[in-house]
Amino acid sequence: MITDAVSEKAARLAEGGDLPAYVYDLDALRSHASGVQTALSLPDAPEIFYAAKANPDAPILRALAPYVAGIEVASGGELEHVRSILPTTRLAFGGPGKTDQELALALELNVERIHVESPYELKRLAELARAVSQTVDVMLRVNLAGDRAGAALAMSGPFGMDPDLIEECRPLLADSPRIRLRGIHAHLSSGLDAKDLVKQSSEVLKWGRSWLDDTAVTQPEFNLGGGMAVDYNAPVYTFDWTAYGRDIAALARPGETLRIEPGRAMSAYAGWYITQVLDVKRAYGEWYAVLRGGTMQFRTPVTKQHNQPFVILPSAGEGPEVNGVPVTMVGQLCTPKDVFARQVPVDRISVGDVIAFSMAGAYAWNISHHDFLMHPKPGFHYLDSKGPQ
Numbered sequence: 001m002i003t004d005a006v007s008e009k010a011a012r013l014a015e016g017g018d019l020p021a022y023v024y025d026l027d028a029l030r031s032h033a034s035g036v037q038t039a040l041s042l043p044d045a046p047e048i049f050y051a052a053k054a055n056p057d058a059p060i061l062r063a064l065a066p067y068v069a070g071i072e073v074a075s076g077g078e079l080e081h082v083r084s085i086l087p088t089t090r091l092a093f094g095g096p097g098k099t100d101q102e103l104a105l106a107l108e109l110n111v112e113r114i115h116v117e118s119p120y121e122l123k124r125l126a127e128l129a130r131a132v133s134q135t136v137d138v139m140l141r142v143n144l145a146g147d148r149a150g151a152a153l154a155m156s157g158p159f160g161m162d163p164d165l166i167e168e169c170r171p172l173l174a175d176s177p178r179i180r181l182r183g184i185h186a187h188l189s190s191g192l193d194a195k196d197l198v199k200q201s202s203e204v205l206k207w208g209r210s211w212l213d214d215t216a217v218t219q220p221e222f223n224l225g226g227g228m229a230v231d232y233n234a235p236v237y238t239f240d241w242t243a244y245g246r247d248i249a250a251l252a253r254p255g256e257t258l259r260i261e262p263g264r265a266m267s268a269y270a271g272w273y274i275t276q277v278l279d280v281k282r283a284y285g286e287w288y289a290v291l292r293g294g295t296m297q298f299r300t301p302v303t304k305q306h307n308q309p310f311v312i313l314p315s316a317g318e319g320p321e322v323n324g325v326p327v328t329m330v331g332q333l334c335t336p337k338d339v340f341a342r343q344v345p346v347d348r349i350s351v352g353d354v355i356a357f358s359m360a361g362a363y364a365w366n367i368s369h370h371d372f373l374m375h376p377k378p379g380f381h382y383l384d385s386k387g388p389q
């Protein structure tokens with residue numbers, strides 16, 4: 001649902017010739033994050049580290065910070081960026097293929113937890129930590145097989161260690177006094193609803209507890225990952241944080257700390273990509289609306305292969321229009337892949353109409369190939385009743 005604040009902003013941007021633009025509703029973001037925080041405020045419910053890669057935009061990070069326990073970063077670049085914006089926030093650092101420079105940076109910038117993805121990475125980290133006489137707190141990332149039915153994306157492949165490979169960490173840990181093992185990390189899939197995610201988390205906990213039994217860890221931590229579902233086909237659906245918080249809390253045992261790192265489900269709803277119809281035409285019986293900008297600025301519908309939800313804010317309309325037909329919404333790129341949504345029935349669409357794509361707050365601008373075709377960049381606007389961030 002478009003709010004008055006967003007549609008008024010869209011109208012002003014259209015008037016000023018300032019489209020396309022990203023509009024972020026920071027008030028909506030805060031109220032969403034506060035709801036998630038409340039749902040997870042039970043004793044034993046997991047603490048939240050926001051996964052910065054979903055949207056590392058500075059105002060987004062600042063708006064979310066009061067509602068989360070920390071931030072998860074996935075590269076040295078994200079690490080430096082987040083540290084510069086939130087100098088004291090707790091950080092966790094994950095991701096495959098960490099370089100020595102990135103690991104050294106993590107030591108320097110006081111990352112609270114490093115999620116180790118391979119025995120070789122653990123070995124290199126142990127050497128770096130020894131060289132600077134610094135103790136480092138790690139979680140081992142496990143990649144458990146199993147049925148990921150219902151997942152939009154199963155994180156199979158080179159993420160973390162399978163149960164055979166992770167065994168190689170035992171002797172390394174025993175030889176590495178500067179490494180303090182804290183627990184187990186697992187991010188196994190994305191796009192799961194609360195029930196399936198709880199089931200997956202209980203597998204992780206079961207496996208992780210038994211693996212840690214043979215270690216010195218007494219107050220184990222489990223990072224259960226992100227992947228909370230966002231349904232682009234049903235924008236009114238939202239992940240059931242209340243059920244999730246309650247059911248995960250019920251799995252925790254005394255002395256354990258549970259943590260999650262959601263990205264998409266935190267920031268997706270607060271962002272809008274707003275643009276305008278340049279042309280309306282028919283080709284071989286199919287209607288198209290050509291929009292200013294394109295998926296080089298908003299790649300989400302291409303990567304996810306879905307129809308991005310949108311609302312049409314009608315204009316006075318001079319130029320072609322069409323009524324009551326399915327329309328395919330495309331951008332300005334010279335490729336048939338530049339599609340925001342296919343064959344969506346509309347009451348009326350006309351040249352000049354403003355199109356506001358919703359659910360554009362995560363994996364949107366930051367995953368897009370901005371320079372392709374060299375069109376002007378979109379503007380960035382933040383609606384914030386608390387004043388500019």
Ligand SMILES: *Cc1c(COP(=O)(O)O)cnc(C)c1O
Nearest residue numbers: 051187190226227228262263264
């Ligand atoms: C991407 C990622 C996340 C966040 O996933 P969402 O689907 O955005 O919630 C969390 N943890 C890890 C390790 C990731 O790679």
